[in-house]
Amino acid sequence: MTMLSRVAERLFWMARYLERAEDTARLTQAYTHLVMDIPEGSEPGWDILVNILDAAPMYTSRFRVYSEQNVLRFLIADPDNSSSIHHSIVAARENVRTTRDVLPEEAWEHVNELYHYSRETSESSIGRRNRHAFLEQVYTRCQMINGLIISTLCRDHAYRFIKLGHLLERADMTTRVIDVGAGALLGEENAKSPVTPLVWASLLRSLSAMGTYRRTIGPLIEADAVVDFMFCEASLPRSVKFCLDGIRKELTPLHNNKEALRVLESSRRKLTRFNADETQPEKLHQFIDRLQLNLNTLSDSICETWFPPPQG
Template sequence: MLSRVADNLYWFSRYVRRAENTARLVGVGSQLQLDMPRSVRFAWRPMIDTVGAGECFEQCHPETAEAAGDADVIRFLLLDERNPSSLRTSVDSAREILRSIRDTLPQDVWEAINDLHLYIDAQGERSLSRRYRLEFLQRIVDGCLKVSGLLSANVSRDIGYQFLRLGTALEQADMTTRIMDAGASGLVRPRNEDDREAFQNMQWMSVLRSLAGYQMFRRHVRQRVTAELALRFLLQNNEFPRSVHFCLSRMQSVLPTMPPRPGVDRHLNRVIGLTRNADPAVLATRNPAQFMDQIQVHLGALHDAIAEGYFHG
């Protein structure tokens, strides 16, 4: 397979999964707003830093960067074409990639991506309203899952499919840490310190729901949601498909089907060790955001190794 085509397949799957998880990320905040009492202060701004777009946001909103309102932040995350990780940019990027490799993937995949593109153009502005936002986000998630289902059901298990799997697993691991980061960050600020633990547990419940993991958490853990248990489930569970460890293990199973690249194996084993050795009990007592940032740095290095080994070598 041409390295250009392999690169496109890898990035196509990443952009689709990024779009889905950006919708889920905004869903964390939207669901929390609905669940929290009016007396609790809710801030959307930390979510910009969670996706690593703080500098871009400040350039786009130089006057109001720190005091940005909900609408500015949500528009930036969902619709702003200047934001390289916005929902619209991710879907448009996936569509442009697919346009150049349409003969590589089934026609149904093109139609599904095009439907998402047209839906965002037609209904995107409505998503800024709290009344319609969850409906919009759910439609995006459903559309992305349809694409994933079509890829899983209709694509031959050749080397191109392995690059799709590789991109999907890496992007999901990264976005799971970002959604966890959002849930652990300062989105909710209780006025009374005695309420902090209760609100923190509500935040983690929203994180689990946004990752479609709440029912699986209850099935595996069988205890009420706490920061420690949610961290352990989303970081280290071997059976939940969106957990960081599951995604990394999937990458580990893909690599033997591809040409060997020792640098990729080395970086993957490093981040697997970091995740496996983490102590959720310790993380829960501190701010887990620093640890999530650490994983994201290692995942970035893993991506660089994949690009160097398979696409630019």
């Protein structure tokens, strides 16, 4: 089967933006609960959410302080922030609108409904009164849309580019949460803090992995076990290994895949050498930096190989 490169590009980015909206909603929800549950005086700063999404330069150009209201406005409703929930939904909708003929008929209806819901309620959901309901609606609807697409599409090139975007975005978010979240919340001086289990539990919830962790590893939440689980557990859909293995599966049937596979295999080799038990915080940060660089290179390789250059 062949397909237009413009269509492949839009499907790829549709999947990335839908995953981004869901992941940002989950992260914001989990962090809000952490701040409310943690003992007074031990609360981490709201800047951590901005740093996880690597959006500090844009944020500081717009806001002077990292207050709860400013950060949540930036992450939930800001139309110009590419990491915000509303911006991601708008971008996903536009990509679905231009590829409706290769997607299930109901996909446009559900994405359009999500767009109108976000447009009407995102601004009023910055405060705590409406925030929980809004975030839950966002990630529930994103899951429904992804489930619809995955359960009805033929396993052709359209499906492959959707999966590539979906898995790349998910791997990127997992590495960001573990790197910035764990590094900022659990510096060496806080390693023995009584709130440490709460923090790691929050990180697992932000990645929708708490229940699976408890069934697979056990009820005791420890730093090394969480990091190893989120990076190397082959059966966990949100682990980095699962995502990289899935990307390899979707790249293999595509033509001209040599360069993308080369970059991917470099990431997979790095992951096989990873051992959380032997990794100090600084080494973990360096490892994740290299892995994220590989993920960015892989994304660039996919775009350069299969998507047309910008016209201008």
